[in-house]
Amino acid sequence: MYDTIVIGGGPAGLTAALYTVRKEMKTILVSPDIGGQMLLTNEIENYPGFDSVAGYELADKMEAQVRKYPVTIEYASVEKFRKGKDGTFTVSLDDGQELHGRTLIVTAGKRNRTLDIDGEARLTGRGVSYCATCDAPFYRNKVTAVVGGGDSAVQAAMELAAIGTKVYLLVRSRIRASEILVNRLNKLPNVEVMIGYSPVRITGDKKVDGVDIRNNSSKEESHIEVDGLFVEAGGIPNNAYLPEEVAVNGKGEILTDKDGLTNVPGLFAAGDVTDREAKQVVIAAGEGAVAALSAHAFLLRNE
DSSP states (O other): OEEEEEEOOSHHHHHHHHHHHHTTOOEEEEESSSSGGGGGOSOBOOSTTOSSBOHHHHHHHHHHHHTTSOOEEEEOOEEEEEEOTTSOEEEEETTSOEEEEEEEEEOOOEEEOOOOOBTHHHHBTTTEESOHHHHGGGGTTOEEEEEOOSHHHHHHHHHHHTTSSEEEEEESSOOOSOHHHHHHHHTOTTEEEEETEEEEEEEOSSSOOEEEEEETTTOOEEEEOOSEEEEOOOEEEOOTTOOTTSOBOTTSOBOOOTTSBOSSTTEEEOGGGBSOSOOOHHHHHHHHHHHHHHHHHHHHHTO
16 A cells, blocks of 8 residues: 555656655656656756756656655556545556555646647658657758647747758647747747648648648638648646546646645646646646645545
8 A cells, every 4th residue: 555646757746756755655656658748848948957958858857866765666557546435546557457545646747639630640650740859850951830839839840940941830829938939939030930820631642741721710721831740739638547526627637726636535636637727847846746745744634
């Protein structure tokens, strides 16, 4: 029996595990990978203590710090969990294991949102990508398009512009990225920002050769020739394993209070899987710490 089971290996989960184990709580962290969305971020410039740090590097540092303590890390995915009549949780993993914990901290983050348009699934891995950090080097001296209006989309466009000949940034309604990133983007001569446009189909036989786009106001369609399309359209909460009694909002994000408590006693949540509006690494880490301290306080009250 664990004092707490942490679901998710991103900044929220790693921080939660660090805090629980330092409170001498028997802790296991379950995740298919370590780093979460940080692994898809080329450069993080707003994490305290670092002028700039690669996402994978920050993830490595967090993991190394956690591993200094007796935390069990299980590389697996959660299929479901349930709360028993005795108040403890049973977590079923995809490898057949069952874990038992007195508290549960969900920090499973989000997965990439797809466009659900013609050609996307067929050409994924053949010009359609969801990770500029991973795949940008393949598009040196090529023309690409990025879909999205947040920080990740703008960062992807800048990364591709540094090595490519032309980048189209397709923004459905408005740019939501931070002002400093937008200012940098606007200085790049080979980036064309197309606000009010959405992709409707991706073309190509064996690989991407273009994308049909629609003006959202006039509904007029046009075609641009590109060698690759990068989807940076936000994320969907990883919540398929949640039992029905866990309260979520219309987006499927777990509802929490300021202390990371859910509507289920003993169940806490932190990071991008929750209904917090701001989705940032530093915020996820802070929420992980808060949820861990709340879980510890819960155990003290229920000894």
